[in-house]
Amino acid sequence: MALIQLENITKSYESEGTLTPVLHGISFSIQEGEFVSIMGPSGSGKSTLLHILGLLDRQTTGSYLFNSQDTSMLDDPARARIRNKYIGFVFQAFHLLKRTTVLENVMLPLYYSDVPKKEYAQKAKIALEHVELSHRLDHLPSQLSGGERQRVAIARALVNDPKVIFADEPTGNLDSKTGATVMNTIEKLHHQGKTIIVITHETAAADYANRIITITDGLISSDKNVTAPHTHYAK
Amino acid sequence: MNLPSTIKTSVRALRANWARSLLTILGIVIGVMAIVLVISLGQGAQNLILSQVQSIGSNTIILRPGRQPTQPSDAAETLLTDSLKQKDIDALLKPINVPDLQAADPAVLVPGAIGYQNSVYHATVLGWTPNALGEVFNVYPEQGSFFTQDDVKSYAKVIVIGSKVKQELFGDSDALGQFVTVHGQKLQVVGILPAKGQVTAFNVDDIGLIPYSTAQKTLLGIDYFHEIFLRAKPEANVDQVAADITATLRESHNITDPTKDDFFVVTQKTIVATVSTVTQVLTIFLVAIASISLMVGGIGIMNIMLVSVTERTQEIGLRKALGATNKNILMQFMIEAIILTFAGGLLGTLIAITISALVSFVAQTYFALAWPFTLPLGAIVLGVGVSTAIGLIFGLYPARKAAAKDPIEALRFE
Numbered sequence: 206m207a208l209i210q211l212e213n214i215t216k217s218y219e220s221e222g223t224l225t226p227v228l229h230g231i232s233f234s235i236q237e238g239e240f241v242s243i244m245g246p247s248g249s250g251k252s253t254l255l256h257i258l259g260l261l262d263r264q265t266t267g268s269y270l271f272n273s274q275d276t277s278m279l280d281d282p283a284r285a286r287i288r289n290k291y292i293g294f295v296f297q298a299f300h301l302l303k304r305t306t307v308l309e310n311v312m313l314p315l316y317y318s319d320v321p322k323k324e325y326a327q328k329a330k331i332a333l334e335h336v337e338l339s340h341r342l343d344h345l346p347s348q349l350s351g352g353e354r355q356r357v358a359i360a361r362a363l364v365n366d367p368k369v370i371f372a373d374e375p376t377g378n379l380d381s382k383t384g385a386t387v388m389n390t391i392e393k394l395h396h397q398g399k400t401i402i403v404i405t406h407e408t409a410a411a412d413y414a415n416r417i418i419t420i421t422d423g424l425i426s427s428d429k430n431v432t433a434p435h436t437h438y439a440k
Numbered sequence: 441m442n443l444p445s446t447i448k449t450s451v452r453a454l455r456a457n458w459a460r461s462l463l464t465i466l467g468i469v470i471g472v473m474a475i476v477l478v479i480s481l482g483q484g485a486q487n488l489i490l491s492q493v494q495s496i497g498s499n500t501i502i503l504r505p506g507r508q509p510t511q512p513s514d515a516a517e518t519l520l521t522d523s524l525k526q527k528d529i530d531a532l533l534k535p536i537n538v539p540d541l542q543a544a545d546p547a548v549l550v551p552g553a554i555g556y557q558n559s560v561y562h563a564t565v566l567g568w569t570p571n572a573l574g575e576v577f578n579v580y581p582e583q584g585s586f587f588t589q590d591d592v593k594s595y596a597k598v599i600v601i602g603s604k605v606k607q608e609l610f611g612d613s614d615a616l617g618q619f620v621t622v623h624g625q626k627l628q629v630v631g632i633l634p635a636k637g638q639v640t641a642f643n644v645d646d647i648g649l650i651p652y653s654t655a656q657k658t659l660l661g662i663d664y665f666h667e668i669f670l671r672a673k674p675e676a677n678v679d680q681v682a683a684d685i686t687a688t689l690r691e692s693h694n695i696t697d698p699t700k701d702d703f704f705v706v707t708q709k710t711i712v713a714t715v716s717t718v719t720q721v722l723t724i725f726l727v728a729i730a731s732i733s734l735m736v737g738g739i740g741i742m743n744i745m746l747v748s749v750t751e752r753t754q755e756i757g758l759r760k761a762l763g764a765t766n767k768n769i770l771m772q773f774m775i776e777a778i779i780l781t782f783a784g785g786l787l788g789t790l791i792a793i794t795i796s797a798l799v800s801f802v803a804q805t806y807f808a809l810a811w812p813f814t815l816p817l818g819a820i821v822l823g824v825g826v827s828t829a830i831g832l833i834f835g836l837y838p839a840r841k842a843a844a845k846d847p848i849e850a851l852r853f854e
């Protein structure tokens with residue numbers, strides 16, 4: 206059973222009476238354990254699609270099964286629960302809380318989970334070990350480099366042990382070298398069994414994926430499996 | 441999300457803008473401070489007045505001419521009304537009229553000052569009976585003695601003066617037997633009172649006492665009294681005595697309609713009732729004013745919370761993306777608002793208690809007033825409770841706005 210199953214998804218934004226159609230009918234499924242890269246020109250609807258996949262937004266028409274569950278049946282609290290439990294997000298702009306230490310930033314999703322409070326710090330520390338930032342626990346985001354910040358965000362995304370990680374241009378704010386470290390970190394998670402869906406402009410980043418979906422003007426223009434050049438993150 | 445971490449998060453957010461937070465709660469601080477202060481000072485003042493009233497003695501009844509004053513002009517009228525005369529005293533002292541009456545001491549207020557040689561001192565000069573001060577207030581001359589009943593009968597030109605009057609006019613030299621001038625008449629000093637300070641309504645140190653007959657005929661040329669102090673027998677029912685007095689006077693004044701009374705009776709009970717009413721009205725009035733300050737403070741809180749919600753749009757979006765429900769976000773901002781107002785309430789209460797304790801300390805130490813400091817528990821509960829309620833009320837709208845934010849819009853911000 207596919208983790209993600211889309212059937213003819215459309216999305217139109219409505220503002221001040223005018224309807225802006227963005228997605229025109231997207232269908233695909235993603236199995237657990239895949240590493241998918243979504244590419245396409247600016248404005249083609251990649252982020253829009255990712256928001257629907259991440260249960261941050263609802264499609265206008267079409268069906269979306271997540272983990273075999275029809276998401277159109279879910280109310281807001283149920284969607285929040287699924288985001289908390291099964292989904293991790295990584296954003297281009299990191300979105301770390303200022304004035305909050307690295308450790309506490311990573312603990313944030315746990316506040317909204319069923320995890321007992323006494324396990325928060327332990328889980329956050331393990332997540333930070335995965336991104337090799339165990340030595341930065343008490344730093345503030347402002348004291349970190351861009352790459353380090355994004356790795357904190359990745360630790361936050363995986364702290365509650367989700368099934369899938371959605372990343373919207375995770376390397377967009379980073380130089381290519383730092384971007385490579387971040388992509389290596391994400392690939393490492395893939396090797397540990399996480400499903401990864403990354404939006405990216407950069408072919409260098411897309412090279413990590415084993416499937417590339419290209420979107421043009423709200424439609425899938427290509428969907429092909431690739432042999433990732435970076436099959437071993439340790440290269 | 442559990443409460444302790446929500447509180448921790450809120451406190452951190454507030455601390456990050458501590459100067460703004462402090463300014464925001466100023467309105468609440470002042471409002472709560474005013475309420476607690478009014479209630480606790482009001483209580484202290486009321487206790488003080490009541491303790492003084494009680495020292496008059498519960499069997500003392502005061503009879504005044506005119507109407508029961510309900511407004512300031514009534515008090516002036518009281519001084520000018522000539523309805524209480526010697527025949528009233530004679531009637532009251534008849535046992536068939538007021539069986540439980542023990543004594544009736546008329547009083548005449550003499551306006552003006554006491555002069556000696558070149559000095560003049562403004563004191564309270566009262567025409568009174570020889571025994572009134574001793575029997576009612578237990579104050580007796582330190583030097584010399586009170587004038588006598590014979591002095592009253594003979595319109596003797598004598599005076600008993602308080603210690604301050606003596607000091608001001610005579611300094612350290614001997615006053616006894618000297619002549620002072622009151623209202624153009626020379627009066628001989630026959631007694632000097634000990635320094636006692638305030639005794640109920642009088643400052644005994646600041647007083648001059650002369651026979652009421654002298655005050656009436658010789659000094660003022662009037663035939664009425666300004667006040668009559670009556671004393672019921674020790675075991676008597678004071679309310680009954682007051683009723684008998686009223687009935688007697690209505691009869692001797694030919695009054696059938698009680699609303700046309702040209703006198704009124706004051707007992708300890710009626711004073712206590714009046715004082716309580718006055719302080720209650722005053723308290724309500726001041727609390728109402730303070731409530732306006734609280735309202736303004738609440739609106740300030742709402743305003744700053746709205747700013748905070750806008751500033752933290754991104755944070756809200758992020759929290760939602762990570763699994764926060766609308767309810768979680770609502771709670772977070774509600775708690776933030778309540779912490780703000782609660783802190784304001786607490787601060788205001790602490791300041792008010794400090795001021796109130798200081799006032800009572802100063803009153804006791806420097807003015808020798810029986811002004812006890814009592815921790816106004818009710819006022820504290822009210823102050824902190826009201827401020828918390830304000831957080832709830834004025835925090836709700838911003839918190840709902842925060843909760844309603846669309847996570848995508850919120851994350852797109854910036």
Ligand SMILES: Nc1ncnc2c1ncn2[C@@H]1O[C@H](COP(=O)(O)OP(=O)(O)OP(=O)(O)O)[C@@H](O)[C@H]1O
Nearest residue numbers: 218219220225227246247248249250251252253254
């Ligand atoms: N809330 C909105 N209201 C109206 N139109 C919107 C809204 N959000 C996005 N759009 C429009 O939808 C289209 C797709 O936007 P989207 O952010 O999905 O593009 P994208 O593929 O992620 O582009 P980029 O690579 O630049 O991030 C754009 O034309 C955008 O203007």
Ligand SMILES: [Mg+2]
Nearest residue numbers: 251252253373
């Ligand atoms: Mg985008």
